[in-house]
Amino acid sequence: MSGDFSDYRGVWVFLEAKDGRIAPVSLELLGAGRRLADKRKTELAGVLIGDGVTALAGTAFEYGADTVYAYDAPIYKHYRTETYMKALFACIEKYKPEIVLFGATSTGKDLASAVATDLPTGLTADTTILDVEEDTGLLLASRPAFGGNIMATILCKKYRPQMATVRPKVMKSLAPEPGRQGKLIPEAIPLREEDVRTKVLDIVRSTAPRVRIDEADVIVAGGKGLGSAAGFQLLHQLAGVLGAAVGASRDVVEAGWIGHHHQVGQTGVTVTPKIYFAIGISGAIQHIVGMQNSGLIIAINKDPAAPIFQSCHYGIVGDAFEIVPLMIEQFKKALGKEDVQHA
Ligand code: FAD
Numbered sequence: 001m002s003g004d005f006s007d008y009r010g011v012w013v014f015l016e017a018k019d020g021r022i023a024p025v026s027l028e029l030l031g032a033g034r035r036l037a038d039k040r041k042t043e044l045a046g047v048l049i050g051d052g053v054t055a056l057a058g059t060a061f062e063y064g065a066d067t068v069y070a071y072d073a074p075i076y077k078h079y080r081t082e083t084y085m086k087a088l089f090a091c092i093e094k095y096k097p098e099i100v101l102f103g104a105t106s107t108g109k110d111l112a113s114a115v116a117t118d119l120p121t122g123l124t125a126d127t128t129i130l131d132v133e134e135d136t137g138l139l140l141a142s143r144p145a146f147g148g149n150i151m152a153t154i155l156c157k158k159y160r161p162q163m164a165t166v167r168p169k170v171m172k173s174l175a176p177e178p179g180r181q182g183k184l185i186p187e188a189i190p191l192r193e194e195d196v197r198t199k200v201l202d203i204v205r206s207t208a209p210r211v212r213i214d215e216a217d218v219i220v221a222g223g224k225g226l227g228s229a230a231g232f233q234l235l236h237q238l239a240g241v242l243g244a245a246v247g248a249s250r251d252v253v254e255a256g257w258i259g260h261h262h263q264v265g266q267t268g269v270t271v272t273p274k275i276y277f278a279i280g281i282s283g284a285i286q287h288i289v290g291m292q293n294s295g296l297i298i299a300i301n302k303d304p305a306a307p308i309f310q311s312c313h314y315g316i317v318g319d320a321f322e323i324v325p326l327m328i329e330q331f332k333k334a335l336g337k338e339d340v341q342h343a
Pocket of ligand 1: 222223224225226248249250251252263264265266267268269279280281282283284285286287290300301302303306318319320321
């Protein structure tokens with residue numbers, strides 16, 4: 001494919017539906033998509049796939065979608081690459097959007113890469129800035145490259161649609177407009193359960209407390225400066241007092257002190273809490289790109305020359321093992337939690 005793309009119109013967002021709601025990242029993408037669609041003077045559409053998801057179309061309209069294509073059937077109850085890919089592929093072939101955006105969640109990343117391979121077209125992963133050339137319709141998808149040292153803008157000149165995944169919390173959703181209406185288009189493809197190779201036999205939920213660092217208002221994040229898994233427990237205590245989520249540098253995750261879904265940074269999660277404590281974290285660029293948009297960044301590091309002090313609002317030079325216990329004590333007093341016990 002190359003050259004004449006005049007058949008391709010519209011900006012689309014894959015609307016990830018989970019637990020009866022549209023994922024926040026999809027609403028953020030409707031905000032970003034609205035801007036692109038307005039610039040191109042075209043429509044913004046969402047694609048909903050699931051079982052019982054049609055009712056969510058109203059939310060998509062309130063957040064900026066003009067149209068929602070809905071594949072609503074029991075076969076889509078659980079996310080499976082094969083079924084979702086077939087539905088989205090068929091929808092793209094039928095309506096030919098010029099741009100399709102996905103949240104860079106595990107579902108979004110899996111689906112986007114499968115659809116891009118089948119179409120075939122290009123896919124820019126983990127985009128942090130989106131723009132579009134008004135006249136040509138070229139999507140300008142920018143993302144950190146070469147270890148975060150440069151921003152690369154990636155174009156897909158020869159294929160359509162142009163596709164990108166975008167990390168949660170990077171784009172801003174629009175304020176919802178209650179009662180805003182749109183066009184709901186129910187869609188279906190002939191798909192029988194016996195033709196699907198993957199079966200969901202059971203869903204086993206993790207028993208470990210699931211800390212959603214991407215949704216937390218306060219994050220207490222720790223690095224190798226905490227010395228050991230036992231030392232890292234100090235952060236859990238502070239987080240418990242503050243009602244905060246616990247974040248970590250990659251080195252801490254690699255050392256096995258905490259699970260991967262706590263990792264903040266380029267290869268972890270991008271977070272934008274109101275307050276971010278960086279404790280015993282040196283401030284490598286790959287960490288900074290994941291937390292630099294936090295409202296207030298407070299760093300504690302015993303090395304006054306640590307790069308983290310270039311990226312924080314308040315810095316405390318000192319030993320975490322002296323400072324954090326004092327913080328726990330003072331926050332307990334201030335918050336009236338003096339009797340709170342933590343493991
Ligand atoms: P260190 O760099 O070892 O820093 C420890 C800090 O603790 C030091 O500044 C030290 O002064 C301080 N310290 C020591 N003792 C104390 C004490 N008692 N009290 C207070 N401070 C103390 N990293 C990420 O975090 N997230 C990512 O997503 C990520 N992705 C990456 C992707 C690529 C492709 C690459 C190449 C690297 C990536 N990294 C990522 C790794 C990154 O480059 C750093 O190696 C990592 O962030 C360092 O972790 P750290 O700050 O915990 O450890």
